[in-house]
Amino acid sequence: GQQVMQIPQYQHVQEGEDFTTYCNSSTTLSNIQWYKQRPGGHPVFLIQLVKSGEVKKQKRLTFQFGEAKKNSSLHITATQTTDVGTYFCAGRFLGAGSYQLTFGKGTKLSVIP
Amino acid sequence: GAGVSQSPRYKVTKRGQDVALRCDPISGHVSLYWYRQALGQGPEFLTYFNYEAQQDKSGLPNDRFSAERPEGSISTLTIQRTEQRDSAMYRCASSEGQYEKLFFGSGTQLSVL
Numbered sequence: 001g002q003q004v005m006q007i008p009q010y011q012h013v014q015e016g017e018d019f020t021t022y023c024n025s026s027t028t029l030s031n032i033q034w035y036k037q038r039p040g041g042h043p044v045f046l047i048q049l050v051k052s053g054e055v056k057k058q059k060r061l062t063f064q065f066g067e068a069k070k071n072s073s074l075h076i077t078a079t080q081t082t083d084v085g086t087y088f089c090a091g092r093f094l095g096a097g098s099y100q101l102t103f104g105k106g107t108k109l110s111v112i113p
Numbered sequence: 114g115a116g117v118s119q120s121p122r123y124k125v126t127k128r129g130q131d132v133a134l135r136c137d138p139i140s141g142h143v144s145l146y147w148y149r150q151a152l153g154q155g156p157e158f159l160t161y162f163n164y165e166a167q168q169d170k171s172g173l174p175n176d177r178f179s180a181e182r183p184e185g186s187i188s189t190l191t192i193q194r195t196e197q198r199d200s201a202m203y204r205c206a207s208s209e210g211q212y213e214k215l216f217f218g219s220g221t222q223l224s225v226l
Contacts, residue, residue: 042204044217092212098212099144099161101146
């Protein structure tokens with residue numbers, strides 16, 4: 001089936017360092033969403049990207065959607081301990097069943113104080 | 114309610130027993146999803162409802178799994194003749210519409226002994 005690949009699986013950073021996670025699909029996505037899951041918690045919506053080449057910012061977080069709508073990235077500037085958690089991308093594929101949201105395996109971020 | 118409510122929070126059952134997991138979505142949300150999440154993995158799509166109609170059940174692993182949402186609100190995911198491999202966190206999510214952001218519940222942790 002159609003999959004969304006996410007790398008890296010784990011990332012350990014020193015507090016204050018930057019962090020980036022990447023999401024890739026072999027086929028074109030209609031849109032992509034990003035979620036954050038804190039340890040022991042449930043996924044919480046961060047943002048949705050729809051347009052080719054779209055860039056959105058939320059404070060220290062920058063989200064990008066590739067020109068071909070096959071890849072996306074999340075970049076966190078100057079990480080803080082509150083950024084700890086697993087970040088998931090979730091894509092909707094074009095065509096029948098496009099309401100199905102397919103999640104990547106996530107990138108688990110650890111921040112060393 | 115204020116959020117998506119799932120019950121029970123934990124379910125321990127013996128192999129071969131049937132279990133029913135309940136999801137009460139946010140009031141007014143027409144879309145409802147069931148996902149399964151293994152430890153350290155991303156949510157895996159199971160099934161999707163638009164109002165009371167089950168529009169996609171392609172993610173259900175086999176015919177032991179079924180779901181319903183008879184009045185377009187509360188949904189039940191039923192697993193018959195449970196097996197150890199069914200052990201996982203089962204998450205329900207709802208959204209205002211088919212392409213909107215998902216709101217996840219806290220999940221039901223199923224353990225099959």
